[in-house]
Amino acid sequence: MSIDASPGSSAFGFEGQPYYENRRLRLYDAVVVNASNRLLWRCPKQRLLDHYNEWITSRHLEVGPGSGYYLDHCRFPAGPAELTLLDLNPDPLHFTAHRLRRHSPRCVQADILEPLPDIVGDGFTSVAFNYVLHCLPEPPGGKQVVFKHLRQVLAPGGVLFGSTVLSQGVKHTVLSRRFNLLYQRQGSFHNQHDSVRRLHRTLDEHFDSHWLEVRGSVALFAARAPGPGTPGRPGPAGATHG
Numbered sequence: 058m059s060i061d062a063s064p065g066s067s068a069f070g071f072e073g074q075p076y077y078e079n080r081r082l083r084l085y086d087a088v089v090v091n092a093s094n095r096l097l098w099r100c101p102k103q104r105l106l107d108h109y110n111e112w113i114t115s116r117h118l119e120v121g122p123g124s125g126y127y128l129d130h131c132r133f134p135a136g137p138a139e140l141t142l143l144d145l146n147p148d149p150l151h152f153t154a155h156r157l158r159r160h161s162p163r164c165v166q167a168d169i170l171e172p173l174p175d176i177v178g179d180g181f182t183s184v185a186f187n188y189v190l191h192c193l194p195e196p197p198g199g200k201q202v203v204f205k206h207l208r209q210v211l212a213p214g215g216v217l218f219g220s221t222v223l224s225q226g227v228k229h230t231v232l233s234r235r236f237n238l239l240y241q242r243q244g245s246f247h248n249q250h251d252s253v254r255r256l257h258r259t260l261d262e263h264f265d266s267h268w269l270e271v272r273g274s275v276a277l278f279a280a281r282a283p284g285p286g287t288p289g290r291p292g293p294a295g296a297t298h299g
């Protein structure tokens with residue numbers, strides 16, 4: 058597997074990155090996908106998988122694939138999938154590209170906090186941004202800039218979808234609050250100022266329409282770029298629309 062570009066990374070993007078080395082990725086499905094989702098954030102992996110099944114298309118960009126669990130288990134629409142993986146770190150790219158080798162994914166190393174290099178391409182009909190926002194440190198202009206970068210690579214009518222652990226506007230238990238604070242102190246989470254209200258506002262600013270659902274300590278979202286629609290339901294019952 059080859060990686061297409063090296064990052065012109067901001068100093069900010071690299072904070073907290075040792076968490077995505079190969080030895081940790083081998084434990085990622087057990088610890089994060091299964092245990093933390095259920096016990097801490099109370100948004101079980103099946104809900105996230107349903108989110109992928111609902112929105113993924115066959116020309117897809119996966120930002121921050123981690124171990125690639127959801128891509129490996131979701132249902133792509135019929136026909137061959139054209140899959141691009143983008144990550145700041147090489148290990149998640151290698152790990153997920155190997156796991157998804159049946160799709161021959163293309164890999165790009167880049168920092169989502171920076172404008173994306175041309176090599177990423179554009180015209181993606183879906184982009185997933187799952188559990189990445191809460192990891193991103195806050196550059197001086199705010200990390201919401203990532204939505205501008207993601208919007209630019211979407212096809213007209215394409216969908217950005219994802220989820221993120223928030224600090225405000227979601228339900229925290231004693232345990233989830235403790236771990237959220239611990240991860241912030243360790244530098245693996247940077248979601249101190251992340252709230253439902255801020256996420257709504259940001260999606261509203263960059264997209265024609267969006268929906269957002271809170272499940273436990275997690276917000277799931279999807280947002281559509283202007284243009285002719287691609288197939289997909291507006292979202293599960295209980296979602297709030299923007």
Ligand SMILES: C[S@@+](CC[C@H](N)C(=O)[O-])C[C@H]1O[C@@H](n2cnc3c(N)ncnc32)[C@H](O)[C@@H]1O
Pocket residue numbers: 070071077089120121122123124125143144145146149167168169170186187188189192193
């Ligand atoms: C918590 S993992 C999420 C993995 C997977 N998407 C999931 O839902 O389980 C965060 C991923 O984002 C990547 N990442 C972190 N900061 C990034 C940045 N600035 N630009 C691009 N990728 C980044 C990490 O290397 C890692 O693969």
